[in-house]
Amino acid sequence: MKYQVIHITDYIYKFPATLCHNLMFQIPQDSEFQYVEKYVCEITPKPSSEVERVDFFGNRYLYFAVERSHKKLTVTSQSILELHSPSWIKVNPKLTKPWEQVVSWLHSTNAPNEIRQYYLESKHVTFIEGIREYALKSFTPGRPIMEAMEDLNSRIFKDFAFTPGFTDISTPLEKVFDHKKGVCQDFAHFSLACLRILGLAARYVSGYIETLPPPGKPKLIGSDASHAWIAIYIPDHGWVEFDATNNLLVNNKHLRVAVGRDFADVTPLKGIVYSGSEQEMKVSVDVTKLEEESVL
Known part of the structure; x- marks a missing residue:
């Protein structure tokens, strides 16, 4: 599968901003099952300084600053990615280790140190009341870990309603759990809390997925x-x-x-702006499946 992604973020200020410092996590990278054919980023107005770095989790990100007056900031990321089926597709869930054995291994000296941070609480993943009981309905004694995870995934899909606008990134996990409503980042944070409270290691993944229109509609x-x-x-x-x-x-x-512990580690675009009033953010994303070679 090959896809083109165009991600446009506009910040519009009521009064001119005189300075802004930003971190952008929109740069895809190669992996076992993803190849980045092309990536370009355009920023308007042109930044005064611009540096690409790699964070603690291995993500590529961009720091940039605009040090002159502007009423609008536009960041456009464009990429072409080639995807392959990951190796876990062929794994038989029933043949994976019992989840309790995995917990014991993760908390032993045999587990790599970098995995340990992923079974702890984080900014958006907290161990709220009732979440252990919810998780244990899937993670029953002796159940293979991947089979239990498939069951948890399915239950969250059935129990929670996808409801854009009901939450934002500041909405506490308790509200998501109580009302059984939210969006993808809420369901990811809830999934992580279910797993981490049991002592399992799980991390947040940000990216894109193509959404298809209703049949017959453009x-x-x-x-x-x-x-x-x-x-x-x-x-x-x-x-x-x-x-x-x-x-x-x-x-x-x-x-x-x-990837990171939660949304806070991989926010697509965040920063500090010096301005006299409020601002408006607009985001536009297009994911297009390519049938033949394309250029940006």
């Missing part, structure tokens, strides 16, 4: 969006990805950008 420009899902660590198979929003074991239609 696809609207800008109608796609950033997406989020999770990856759980399964010994012998590594990080295995699940998408509760769509009840999927992730295959070759999810385009990965960054």
